[in-house]
Structure formats: structure tokens, C-alpha cells
Amino acid sequence: MTAAELASHKAANGSIRDQVLAVLNCYEAQSERDVALMDLSRATNYSYRELEKLAQSLAIEVDVQTDQVEADRRLKDLIQTRRTQLDLNRYLEPWFAQVMLETANAMPTAPEFLFTTLLSAAASRVGTAAQVIIKPSAQYTQPMVFWSAIVANSGSMKTPAQRVILDPLVALEREAYEVYQFEMADYKAAVESQRSKKRDDSGEESTPQLPIRKRYLTKDSTLETLQRIHAENPRGLLYYRDELAGVIKVRNQYRGGHGADEEAELDQWVGSAVIVDRSEKSICLPRSAISRTGAIQWEVLADLMGDHRDANGAWSRWLFCAADTPPRYLRLLQEDQDTGLAEALTHLYQALEKVPQQDYLLSFEAKRLFEVWQHQLVDAQRSEDTLGLQLVYPKIESYTARLALWLHIVNAVLRQERPASVISGETMEKAIELAAYYLWQHRLIHTHNSPDAGLAAIGLKIQKFAERVGEVTASRLKSGIRALRKMATDQIRQLMKTLANTGYGSIRGEGAEMTYVPVPGDRQLQLDLSPPSAAAEIDTVDVALTTMSGNETSAKSKLNSLIDTIDTTSSSSRDEASSELTTIPGSPNELPHNSSTIQHFGQSEIPQDSASNDDIAGRVLFCHCLGVEVGSLSGKGDRLFVQHEYPTRPLLSLMAQAGFEPATLGL
Template identity: 25%
Template sequence: MNTMLDPRIDVPQDEDKQDLREFPTEVFPTTVARFISEAAASTVVPPEMVGVPLLVGFASAIGASRVIEVHEDWHEPSTLYAAVIGDPGVKKSPATNKAFRFVEDQQKELRKAYRYERKKYESDTSDTSDANSKEEPKLERVLVDDTTVEGLAMVLDENRRGVLVHRDELSAWIRSMDQYKTGKGSDRQFWLSAWTNKYHSVDRKGQKEPIMLDRPCVSVYGGIQPEVLHEVRNGREDGLLDRFIFTYPEKMRSRWTEERISDQSKEAVREVYDTLRGLELNEDGQIPVKFDADAKHLYVQLYDQHQEEMEVPGFPTRLVGPWSKLEGYLARLTLVLSLVRSSHDGTPERIEIGDVLKANVLLDYFKDQTRKVYGEMFEQDPMDQLAIDVVKFVDAVGGRIKEEPTFIFQVLKSDYKPERSDELTKKLKKIAKRVPDLEVDHGTTANTGGRRWLSITLKNGVAAVAAVAGEPLTRAEASKGADLTQGTKLAIPDGSQSKEYVVELGTRLILYALDRQTHDWQCHTEAVKIMERRYDEAEKQRNGEVPF
């Protein structure tokens, strides 16, 4: 297991107890980050409400001109699907307008040029003899709002670089897909394919020939109100929502401000956008941007760590879908940030180690936001919660425990465990099938009269969370912890376990009962003394030295 960057695998925590990361404006060049901060301050919104749409705008400017070469057979485009979650009145539109002003200005210039060329064309072809000798001008598009898939396909067919689709309310857009269709529904299929730039054909009414898009490139951005999140899901598990990255900012109190965006910041961002729009568009295929050696080495480590997150026992089942897409977003964010940097600095196109680090910081932000959004869309799975509690328990007792099922049932602290020990064993076996790092086994031993046992093991170093000794327990604390575990037969008076085993396990369970996060149980001498005394008393009872 490759853990060069972080030797620990954290035990999963309850989602509602996790602190959310702030939007990292520092992943952008300094002048771009300044624009985000100034635009947010002038609108009185969190910076992510400007930063995320600006990121999508940059991605759409790159469009089909570039892909990142992860390896020879794996290329990722710059395509981003993103959504901001917020109530009406939180200034989603004003913030987005400031981020998209460069896209809109570009579209205005293209329309102006088109009208000029159109007028000239009509003048030149007024003589019908010249009508077939001149090519009719076409309006170049960079921004699309309200359109059907058929209409968008026509736009993409004439704009190979791609476009940005901006919808004020994504919820209505998603719900309207296939509203008048039966069967699989071509609209959702189109958007599923477009996310990967996969070939897609769209049939047109009254036309014999379909529109065939070799590599449709379209990025999407819009807003969703929190109260309709559950409607957006609508029971569909086709992976469309999993393709979105989210920002769900905290509300801000809106007050008057004299803050404004400086001309220098506006011009700096405009230059970056125009440079990205000007990247060469290869007729024979998308141009790959490649890693340098150090950047590729780091990317592989981060990729593996992302995979390991999904393998940690208790990883929420509902997050498996979006996490599988975030795997691709690590590459896509790396590509976009790298090209933003090179366009800003005027340096060669190459993925450098700093690009990968910044992309991972940004990905961590989107992971937090995805947890928050999916937490509101989906109910918590009790099996996931039980798995988290089991991980904490087995980690606390040293990474492995093999005891009677009733014993484990008694000492395990969880609001999600079933009412009987045999049901717990069944649930643990099901959890183990989901989680590669959790191993569950059970059976009976012949040498103790068919005594039943249950074994739970955390593999691949999951239990090796950083050891923290903490303050030694006082005698009162140790006694309290012992009282909490009093009815669990810790001393095992049948003599089947060694004194060392019983003392260590019992001490760990005392610490577990007290919620003390530590793996250095030997420093807690008071708890050790209690367990040694309890074992010695049980031995005397077993040998008949002390009356029962």
C-alpha cells in the first residue's frame, strides 16, 4: 500500500462531525485569486460562488482543444459539470454573472462579427449568380442557456471546441429530461455520454441523417435550491448526478459594501480566458498535455489514496458513485489548473507537480461538498454506520479481536447493532463483502467444548492510526472504565487465554469505554493494575481458592 504522503489511514468519522474545508482560491494564479476575492467581496458572497463558475468558464474555453494524458490509453477532457446549492436570495445569479462576464463578452463579440459577415454575405450574394460561390457565415457559439438536446447537438456540430451550458435552475433542467419520452430516454443518455466526450448521435425530426458528434465537448453550470435536492435525485441511479461537482456554501449576511473589482484583476482574468480560447484546435484529434516525471509520480500516489478511501470500512455506500467520478476529476482539475497557470505565466504546456498538488486540494474541497449534498439527498445507511462503529471498536482493541460472539456484542458500542449477537455476526459478514479491508470469520473450537468464536480483523494497516498516548488514566477513571465493562467476562475464567492477552484486551476495552483515543495502552498503569487484579481473582475462583 502506497502511503508516502500520509502514512495513516484515518478511521472514518461521522459526516456531521467533520469540518468542511474552505474554498482554496490559492490554487489559482495570484491575479485570478485576487479577482475571485474582489468579486466575492463586491457581491457579499462566499468566494466559491465566484470561483467555481469561473473554473467552469475556463474549462469551457479549453474545450476540445486539449486533454490530459494520464497514460497512453487514458485521456481525460476538461469537461466539468458543476452546481451551486443555495436558497433563493443568496445571490447565486449576481455571483455567476461576474464569473461568466468574460464568456458573455466573448459571445457578444462573436455575434457582432457574425452580423457583420452576414450583412456582407447578403450584399455580396444579392446577385443570384454569385449565391452558390460563397460560404454562408455561421454564428460561433461559446455560451448556451435554454435549449433542447437536438438544438444543442446542432450547435456542437458547428462548434467543435465546445460550449458552456448555463442554467439558472438545474433542478428543472434535470427533471425535464425525457419528460415527453418513453423507454431509455435520449436526453439523459446524451448528457451521460457528453461528460466523457463519447461519440453520440442525435436524430432530427424530419431529417433522414442524424447529427453525429465525434467528441461532444460541453461543460455545465447552474444552481439548485436545497429543498428540491431530493427531487433532483428522483429515484434515478444512472450516474448523472454522480458526474457533478458541487459547492454548497454557508449563508452570508448581506450588507451594503463599497468593495469593487479592480480593472487590473478583470484584465488579468480576461487575458487568461482569451488565451485558453485561443489554444490550437487540432483537426485530427485533441492535443494531449503530459505530466513531467515528478508530477506523474505524485499523481499516482494521490490516485491510490483516493482508491483507498473507498476501501476503508464504513465508507458510505451512497458515495461510491460520485467518488468513482471524482477519480476522473482529479485528472480534469489538474488539466484545467495547469493550462490556467501556463496561460497566465506564458510557460509551456506541461503538467507540473504544483498543478497536481493544487488539483488535489481543490478535489478535497469538492469531496467535502459532495458529502454534504449527498447527506441531504440520501438517508444514512445503518449498515454504513455500523461498519464505522465496528472499525472504531476493532481499531481500539489493536486491529484484531477473536472472542465469543456474545462478548463482542456486549462490548461493541453502536446505536446500529442488532438486538442479538447472531444477527450481528450476519451483518458483519455482509459488511465484509463491501469492504476489502475488513475480514470477518467465525466458527467453533474443539478444545473448549465447542466454544463459538467470532474474529474481526482490519487489514492493510487500517489499525495503524497514529499512536497517541494521551494523559494517563487516574485511578477513578480506570475504575469507571472497568465498571463499564464489568459484565463482559473480561477475565475469561476458563483459562483459555493467557494473562497477558486478558490484561491487554481488558485495558484496551477500558480505554474504548472511556472514548480515549490511544494505542499506547501500557502507559495507563491504573487500568493495567485493575485488569491484572481482575484476572488474578478469576484464577483463584477457577482453582477453588476463593468461594464463588
């Protein structure tokens, strides 16, 4: 752009700001921008220094606007995820789920905290006695090993929530220790007595047998101690740390900080063999099962995760739960009685350790659902641009199979039945729902804590702070949130507007009087039109579909018939359809679309050549698992539609990710 062209541009636009923006847009190299600013300086009455300063300010504004758009996109999905609640009645036997819910309400705390802790606690009592075989020819199996963690700030009842689940294990540990103490006393007496006796008539001396202490859990152990305890208790045990940071700090503490404790711990997650040869000991376990659980604060987790790249995949192995917790108001004047959770858990733990050793298989229906889900996880991993999250998808795949195994065994024991050798499709469907929930928990943590998350992370912090204290101003946010203290007040107000635009709050006043008012949680669900539970939000295409809008019966029959023909070769057509997506410039939400496709409000047409029916069914399943409410298929021949109940931007974006081609028309 020459000086004459710049002068002509000025005459046409009459704004030096627009001219400098034109320079920034036309030239990427800094040297080219400098030359263009010099030419503009000669063609105008502005000095080069003035134009350079303006260019720097405009560059910052452009970056902020870009971050604002990205933050808006990410916040709409992630804030909704924070509002998702697990319906324990769907995943546990009703009587036991009710006991869990009553206990959580009485504390009060998030029921998800109790459930997440129970995953590890119950798994530790089954341990090496069970594994699920996914593909025998590939020797693809998954053990009963869970690493779970509660993520919440201090005062959020995370420790009490874990204790109500773990206290019955502690009681069993205490009883076992007392038995061991008596047995050791008898052993020592027998050894002492033997020394004072002569050999018996056979000439052989009977040696007392050293008692072995039965273990349930440990709280403070080095890697070597864990290996020794596991060798004495081959079925496995639970490693619990109230403050999860202690798991990191205890590594290599007797090696001057040099050692391979972390690598050995990561190997334990896959349940591999433990083979140790030292001068003082030798251990050989064909399988291992050390489950873990604990709690951690947001900021501590952020410091430990650092840049969140998770190079060795250590953090991706954890099932995080960062559920919203209710206000800690106690109700002391109401009728109060023991919920019976401790007794129920004691019976459950004792029954689980009696489950016989067995390998479990997947039914045809369970294989079909797992295959489609696994393919979509692979596709999502390939499209993920965050390294730390790329490592999460394979671990979520593994946890899907483990969750199916856990649900299968635990619920059978709660029914006082012996677990069948085959895991059903209904159980796999529920496992996929839970896996999707924990996948989004990972995304929430990365967005909240990662240094690369930008304005989206700050937006989440603003929402959480406002929900805790009520309506807030920009100055109140700056004083209450450390990450905002160096941010311009105008930028904070823009973030407040962004949150209001998502439907999770409202703006009152203007300028210095602007106040952000968060919408209460129950009303947020109504504004969001999102279902009240994860069971409805993350539904799958299976015969056990429980929440379908519209013509529920016909929708089920059509979707079930499609699921019967799901093919594993659908990924190529899905990639081809996704590559044809473009964007409508200037549309309100810039929805992805294809100009040859017609979008009716509330339904998306599937182009005739974009996919086969089996691939369509896989995409519908993917939408359900990501939290998109997709309803029945309609139409026939070359005009096939998918009905969806909530035609919002996040829904259409996820449908586009699944391979659909929704376009938009003004109504």
C-alpha cells in the same frame, strides 16, 4: 430466559425497565420476544399489554440512541467540512486570485462560488483542444469537461456569484452574434446578387459561403440544438442554466417525456464522439466538450436526487459547492472601485481559445501522487456503504486529472506563457487538494439531503439555522425547520447537546429554557484546531509541502525520501493492518486501537510488521488528503512513530482508516 430467570433478574436489579431491556437484547425474533414478555408478565404484577407498550418505547429509545451516536460521529467531520475554505492564492496566479477575492468580498459572497463557476467557464474555452493522458497503454485519458453547481438557498448570492464569472462570456457571445448578423446580411445580399448575374467566363458559378455563428455559451437548448451548435463550434461551449433544475425539466420535452436525452448527456461528460445521423442532418465529432454550470437550492436538489442512490451516476458527475456565505451586508460608504475582474476574465477567455491543440502528459512525480491518491479512492469506495457515494469516488478520480489539466493550462495562460506538455507534481498536488474538497462537498450534500441520513442530516440543518438566526430554543427550531415539526422536543434538545459536544456551539439553561448558541465561524476554527484553509487542511506529501508543524525541514526531508519509494503493492498490507483493529469498550470516544500498540498523546506508533515504509508514506498522504494534519516521521528500527498535531477522535478514526493502529492510554 425463563420466568424464573426473569424473576431472579428482577430481584437482582429491581427495575422492570432493565428486565424488558434484557428481553430486547436477548431475543431478535419478535415471536421470541412476545413469549419472553408473557413469561415476565406471569412472574411480575404487570400485564402483558403494559410490558408490550414499555418494550415498544424502549425499542424506540435504543434506536434513537444508536442514531445519536452515529450522528455525533458524522457531524464532527461534516460540520468542520462546511467551515473549510479554499485559498485561491494557492490555486491561481496571485494577481488573479486577488482580483477574485476582492470581487467576492465586495459582493459579498463565497469565493468558492466564483472559483467553482470559473472551472466550467474556463474549461469551455479550451474544450477539445486539450486532454490529459494518464496511462497511454490503457488509453486512459481525461477531457477538459467540467460540470459544476452552486448549492445554496435563495438569497445566498449564488446567481450574482455566477454572473460575475459568466457576464464576460455573455459579452463575447453578444459581439459574436452581432458579427454573425452582419455576415448573414452580406451572405443574403451575395446570394441575391448571384441570382441576377450570369455565369462568369469560366462557366462556373461562385457560391457564397454560409457564415457560421461563433458560440461561447447557451442557456436554453435541447439536446439536438446542443449537438448542432457543437458541430459548428468543434472546440466546445458552455451550457449555463441559472436554475439547474431546468436542465432536468428540458429533457425529452419534444418527445412526450420519452427518449434518451439523459443517457446522451451522461455520454457528453466523458467527452466521447458525437455521431448523429438523421434525415435532416449528419454530425461527426471525434471529441466533444460541453461543460455545464448552474445553481440550485438545497430542497430542490433533495427532491431531484430522490433516494440519493443515483443509479446511473448522473449526480456523481457534478462538482457541487455548498460553501458558507457571509452575511449580505453592503458597505456603500467605503471607497469603491472596479476590481477589474470582467476585463481580466475577458482576456483569459480569449487567450484560452487560442491554446493550440495538444495532449498533455504527467511527470513522474505527478504520476506517483496520482497513483497513491487513486489507490486510496478505490479503497474508500470499497468501504463506503452508501450506494450514491460509492459512485462519487470514480468521478472524483477523473476530476483529479481534469483539475490538474485545468490548473496547468489556466495558470500558464495567466502568466502569458504557452502551457508545457508535461504537468508537474506540484500541480497534481493542488489538484488532489481540490478533488478532496469537492469529495467532501458530496458527502455533505448526501448527509444533509439523503432520506437515509437520519439524525446527522437534522443536526446539520439545526447548525445552519442557528448560525443564521443566532441562539435558538427547541420550540424555535421546530417552527423554523420543517424536518423537526414532528420530532419530540426532548429529542431536539438532545441534538442540541450533540452539536454543543462537537465544539460548534454551547448550551444555556435546562429543560424548556434550554438554548443552543452557535459559536461564530472564526471561533469555530479555533475550537476545532483546524487550519484556516483547505491548502493547509488537505496537504499532501510532496516537495511543495507548505504547512508542516514542528521540525518542518527535517519532516520534509524524511517524508520526501519515503515518497520516492512508494510501491503500488501496498494495499494488501494496509488491508491486513486495518482488519486487526478493535474497540475499547467504555472509553470516552471508543477509539479504534490494537492492544499491542502504544499510543502517546500526539503520536501514533506504527507496528513493525504492519507496513513497509513505502506503504506508510502512502497512508500519510491519504491522511493529508482527507484533512488530517499528520506531521513528521520519527524513531527508527522497530519503533516508528507518526507525529500528529491534533489527536482528536476524527483524526484517530481517519488514521485508523488509513491503516495506522493508534491505541489510547490515560495520561
